[in-house]
Amino acid sequence: MPSLVFSDVWAQFDTLLSGLLQTVWISAVAIVLGVVIGVLCAVARSARSRLLRVLAAGYVEGMRNTPFIVQLFLVFFGLPGLGIQITAIQAGLIALTLNLGAYSAEIIRAGIEATHRSQIEAGAALGLRRRDILLHVVLLPALERVWPALSSQFVLTMLASSILSQISVEELSSAGALIDSRTYRSMEVYIILAGFYLGLTMLFRLSFDLAGRFLFPRRRAVAVRR
Amino acid sequence: MPVVVAEDVRKSFGSLTVLDGVSLSVSEGELIAVIGRSGSGKSTFLRCLNGLETPDSGQIIVAGHALAPGEEALRALRQDVGMVFQSYNLFPHLTVGKNIELAPRLVKKIGKAEAADIARSVLAEVGLAEKYDAFPEQLSGGQQQRVAIARSLAMRPKVMLFDEVTSALDPELTGEVLKVMEGLSRSGMTMLLVTHEMAFARKAASRVVYFHQGRIHEQGPPEEFFGAPKTPELQQFLGAVL
Ligand SMILES: Nc1ncnc2c1ncn2[C@@H]1O[C@H](COP(=O)(O)OP(=O)(O)O)[C@@H](O)[C@H]1O
Ligand SMILES: [Mg+2]
Numbered sequence: 001m002p003s004l005v006f007s008d009v010w011a012q013f014d015t016l017l018s019g020l021l022q023t024v025w026i027s028a029v030a031i032v033l034g035v036v037i038g039v040l041c042a043v044a045r046s047a048r049s050r051l052l053r054v055l056a057a058g059y060v061e062g063m064r065n066t067p068f069i070v071q072l073f074l075v076f077f078g079l080p081g082l083g084i085q086i087t088a089i090q091a092g093l094i095a096l097t098l099n100l101g102a103y104s105a106e107i108i109r110a111g112i113e114a115t116h117r118s119q120i121e122a123g124a125a126l127g128l129r130r131r132d133i134l135l136h137v138v139l140l141p142a143l144e145r146v147w148p149a150l151s152s153q154f155v156l157t158m159l160a161s162s163i164l165s166q167i168s169v170e171e172l173s174s175a176g177a178l179i180d181s182r183t184y185r186s187m188e189v190y191i192i193l194a195g196f197y198l199g200l201t202m203l204f205r206l207s208f209d210l211a212g213r214f215l216f217p218r219r220r221a222v223a224v225r226r
Numbered sequence: 227m228p229v230v231v232a233e234d235v236r237k238s239f240g241s242l243t244v245l246d247g248v249s250l251s252v253s254e255g256e257l258i259a260v261i262g263r264s265g266s267g268k269s270t271f272l273r274c275l276n277g278l279e280t281p282d283s284g285q286i287i288v289a290g291h292a293l294a295p296g297e298e299a300l301r302a303l304r305q306d307v308g309m310v311f312q313s314y315n316l317f318p319h320l321t322v323g324k325n326i327e328l329a330p331r332l333v334k335k336i337g338k339a340e341a342a343d344i345a346r347s348v349l350a351e352v353g354l355a356e357k358y359d360a361f362p363e364q365l366s367g368g369q370q371q372r373v374a375i376a377r378s379l380a381m382r383p384k385v386m387l388f389d390e391v392t393s394a395l396d397p398e399l400t401g402e403v404l405k406v407m408e409g410l411s412r413s414g415m416t417m418l419l420v421t422h423e424m425a426f427a428r429k430a431a432s433r434v435v436y437f438h439q440g441r442i443h444e445q446g447p448p449e450e451f452f453g454a455p456k457t458p459e460l461q462q463f464l465g466a467v468l
Contacts, residue, residue: 121311127302221321222361
């Protein structure tokens with residue numbers, strides 16, 4: 001077994017750190033935008049308009065049944081072909097967001113479908129508008145219900161952002177590859193990279209847990225059993 | 227002037243006739259106890275009164291609102307008609323206080339502070355003032371049902387509908403809910419309740435109505451209704467449940 005020497009890699013800490021920050025902000029933006037798309041699509045899938053339902057279903061199924069790297073290349077190489085100039089980071093953000101949008105739509109839809117009819121009737125009997133019932137009686141409890149599953153999907157999005165290295169976005173994985181090529185310490189580089197991703201995952205999970213407690217007061221007050 | 231008028235209300239689900247010409251008129255302050263076998267159409271009738279079901283034919287006027295299709299007409303009617311369900315149907319993600327404030331705030335556009343005052347006062351009415359910040363799952367069934375009553379009361383309805391509101395409760399929790407309803411009735415609320423609590427119907431109702439095969443088969447003041455039932459069907463029913 002060869003001995004591991006980490007000092008060469010640590011000497012390039014600046015590169016790692018800037019990759020890490022890039023990964024964090026790209027993931028954060030994709031998660032926020034992706035969940036918005038997810039909510040809209042989940043609602044669209046139970047809309048009264050058939051066109052809306054079909055469009056949403058087509059988008060969700062299209063994204064869930066193709067590899068992320070193909071989606072990424074389609075955006076990065078495809079949009080310029082249509083005359084739309086975008087940077088690698090923009091392409092990465094668009095692909096990550098659309099990908100998460102589809103997966104989170106499916107998760108949120110499951111939460112919406114778990115809504116009991118009697119809840120909607122209770123809202124109606126109180127004189128609530130249709131859209132108020134949708135928001136306050138259906139959507140918010142659905143989000144609360146599926147928050148743990150959504151959180152896991154957010155983490156997957158962060159991990160998938162490593163694939164943006166394929167279009168030379170300078171995120172954490174790219175930083176690792178760069179240091180590898182400079183130091184020839186592959187083993188050490190990727191051990192450190194794995195550690196960084198693990199740390200990021202834990203940080204993300206913690207933030208989603210805190211966000212959940214803030215957004216859904218019941219998670220604070222009652223241990224949610226399921 | 228009656229607060230509730232139903233005239234020849236008919237309703238079928240597919241080939242099943244559930245309401246076969248129901249007519250009923252309820253005056254202000256009355257407490258109508260609706261009894262009858264399971265499947266005789268009691269719930270469907272109550273649900274027609276606030277538009278949760280749409281009758282096939284017949285006329286319904288509640289608190290001055292004629293039942294008519296269209297969301298706005300329905301919402302206007304529902305603001306004056308409270309309904310309490312067997313399964314409470316509280317919103318599980320909201321505190322007791324927020325459950326109660328939701329409709330006043332969204333429907334009547336009442337401000338936060340005033341809505342909170344209303345919530346606290348209706349909670350006090352049902353004896354649960356200290357539960358304002360609790361979540362539904364932290365309450366017993368009887369307490370949840372009293373919160374559900376309070377939630378309806380917060381809209382200041384002119385009529386309240388209760389569909390077997392104690393049927394899901396253990397016997398020892400039934401009493402606290404019945405007591406709240408009795409108090410409401412004494413304060414002048416017009417109430418229609420579907421119930422299996424014959425003792426309560428006898429004691430609190432101004433009139434008891436017997437549903438049989440989608441019709442009102444017999445009705446009368448409780449002494450007469452329970453003391454001297456006229457039709458063999460009611461006699462048989464009372465024989466089975468008393
Ligand atoms: N939405 C519905 N669709 C089909 N059948 C229904 C529906 N609601 C009620 N029914 C049927 O109508 C009949 C009367 O129901 P209901 O009014 O609930 O009776 P009750 O409350 O007296 O027990 C029952 O046979 C029931 O199965
Ligand atoms: Mg019933």
